[in-house]
Amino acid sequence: MKIILKQDVKTIGKKDEIHEVSDGYARNFLFPRNLAAPADAAALNQARTKSEAKAHHEAEARGAAEELAAKIKGQVVTAKVKGGASGKLYGKVTGKEVAELLTALTGTEIDKKKVELPSAIKEFGSYDASVRLYAGIVAPFKLKVEEL
Missing domain, CATH: 3.40.5.10 (Ribosomal protein L9, N-terminal domain)
Incomplete structure (x- = not known):
């Protein structure tokens, strides 16, 4: 049957x-x-x-995820944070902060859980990061951490 x-x-x-x-x-x-x-x-x-x-x-x-990935891919996202003279940050840069910066850049809400950062970012500098938008769609971007 x-x-x-x-x-x-x-x-x-x-x-x-x-x-x-x-x-x-x-x-x-x-x-x-x-x-x-x-x-x-x-x-x-x-x-x-x-x-x-x-x-x-x-x-x-x-399709929407691919379009968003095209917007994000290759972008340089700058995070301005407080830090000491030795190059260390007061705290660290988290996925939540990066997701907020990406949301402001693209105009589309991005979940903090989908942002993939290298290990804990506790120093000024430039880092490679990515965001998972959909199954199989990952958008790489540069994260630049500067002093406030």
């Missing part, structure tokens, strides 16, 4: 996938627990429409 999963089922598959299972398994386990629905013509059409919409939204998100 063909079924469409309403939820993730560990032994079968993920939500909205179409699978072939035995009649007894479907009638006695999946349907009573509301984990699946029979795959009739209307349900198959609805599942196909959902998958097409999901693919379209993913393509849009990927």
Whole structure:
């Protein structure tokens, strides 16, 4: 019997996938627990429409991420912070501060968790950094730390 999963089922598959299972398994386990629905013509059409919409939204998100990566790639982001005469900073430059600078530069909100910095930045200088925008899309940029 063909079924469409309403939820993730560990032994079968993920939500909205179409699978072939035995009649007894479907009638006695999946349907009573509301984990699946029979795959009739209307349900198959609805599942196909959902998958097409999901693919379209993913393509849009990927395109937006590539466009943003093109804006960021090769840019020099300057962070002005307080520091001592020896070249050491009072504190360190964090991903949150860099994300705020990138947001101001691009006009698009960037999550601090997606900013990848080299080890803790505690001295003035220039550093290579990157930001993960989408699966497989990474935008490298230069981070310049200057005295305030």
